[in-house]
Amino acid sequence: MNNIRALVLTEYGGPSALKISSIEAPVAGAGQVLVRVQAAGVNGLDWKVREGYVRDAFPLQLPTVPGIELAGIVEAAGAGTRLRKGDRVMGPRGGLGAYADLVAVDEANLCLIPESLSFVEAAALPVASVAAWQSLNFAGPIQAGQRILIHGAAGGLGGFAVQYAHQAGAVVFAAALEEHAGYLRSLGADHVIAYDKEQFEASARDIDLVLDYVGGEVLNRSWSVLAEDGVIVSTASPAIQASTPAGRRGLWFMNTSDGARLQAIAEDVAHGRLHSKIGAVVRFDELPAAIERNRTQPQVGKTVVDFSL
Numbered sequence: 001m002n003n004i005r006a007l008v009l010t011e012y013g014g015p016s017a018l019k020i021s022s023i024e025a026p027v028a029g030a031g032q033v034l035v036r037v038q039a040a041g042v043n044g045l046d047w048k049v050r051e052g053y054v055r056d057a058f059p060l061q062l063p064t065v066p067g068i069e070l071a072g073i074v075e076a077a078g079a080g081t082r083l084r085k086g087d088r089v090m091g092p093r094g095g096l097g098a099y100a101d102l103v104a105v106d107e108a109n110l111c112l113i114p115e116s117l118s119f120v121e122a123a124a125l126p127v128a129s130v131a132a133w134q135s136l137n138f139a140g141p142i143q144a145g146q147r148i149l150i151h152g153a154a155g156g157l158g159g160f161a162v163q164y165a166h167q168a169g170a171v172v173f174a175a176a177l178e179e180h181a182g183y184l185r186s187l188g189a190d191h192v193i194a195y196d197k198e199q200f201e202a203s204a205r206d207i208d209l210v211l212d213y214v215g216g217e218v219l220n221r222s223w224s225v226l227a228e229d230g231v232i233v234s235t236a237s238p239a240i241q242a243s244t245p246a247g248r249r250g251l252w253f254m255n256t257s258d259g260a261r262l263q264a265i266a267e268d269v270a271h272g273r274l275h276s277k278i279g280a281v282v283r284f285d286e287l288p289a290a291i292e293r294n295r296t297q298p299q300v301g302k303t304v305v306d307f308s309l
Contacts, residue, residue, distance in 0.1 A: 006065045006100035007287050012052035018288040026104040028078035037072040039123035040098045042303040047295040067098030071122035081107045088113040090122040092257050111263035114270035124278050124302040128156035129265045131255035136164050138253050139231045144169030149204045152213030154180040156302040159277050162187045173204045277301025283309040
């Protein structure tokens with residue numbers, strides 16, 4: 001069996017816990033395809049897994065390969081699959097393991113990459129675009145006129161959520177650094193709150209839905225801006241329901257694979273109906289540093305690792 005390159009988590013810890021190593025190449029099982037990865041998206045879950053913050057939610061046997069979304073070329077197909085060798089595909093890994101040259105992926109997680117999108121552009125979409133849609137509608141379908149506050153609005157998740165909420169006719173409050181205000185207005189934000197200049201509580205009132213993509217003290221302060229029947233949906237705080245004040249509604253959201261939704265989103269991006277922001281493209285050997293920057297620095301759009309660099 002041939003060996004392949006992979007980023008391997010050897011132990012819980014800081015950036016040095018991630019090592020570029022040689023591992024055994026996988027084989028596609030029934031209902032799976034083997035994908036030659038060309039690009040992969042960097043996500044906040046990467047450093048949370050690395051540091052062991054989500055070990056209870058995602059028990060792991062170390063060493064393991066992190067990474068949760070990819071774009072590449074089908075190299076082989078298992079029994080009962082519709083995809084064929086040479087197809088350009090994108091999708092979530094359906095677990096960890098995307099940071100490797102070859103990855104076996106359940107076919108149901110994947111969709112075809114529109115011809116006009118590059119592998120780097122495609123790799124930026126699977127997790128953020130679908131999770132933003134699902135989290136926005138998690139507490140119920142968005143209605144025109146609803147007041148929605150999005151924390152972390154300039155990031156990969158936030159940028160899509162701003163666009164979806166705007167397209168649904170909601171009144172969008174976007175919290176981000178002041179330098180990103182123009183970008184967020186271009187996506188459809190009605191009110192941009194520069195959290196480095198002001199407290200969001202000063203501008204946001206009677207909010208029907210808070211999307212918490214940040215967690216921590218931001219979540220704690222957000223209860224005060226809710227309308228009487230408002231709700232907070234958090235992707236960043238697994239313990240939100242245990243800490244929700246009496247009389248309030250807080251929900252923990254985890255995204256699920258949706259190949260049909262991803263295909264529709266990819267077509268919207270390809271035809272300019274949605275904007276996908278790529279903040280940085282890095283080499284494979286820069287992955288540990290890129291994951292650490294995701295932890296320590298505010299993100300604008302997505303960071304993508306290009307396996308060809």
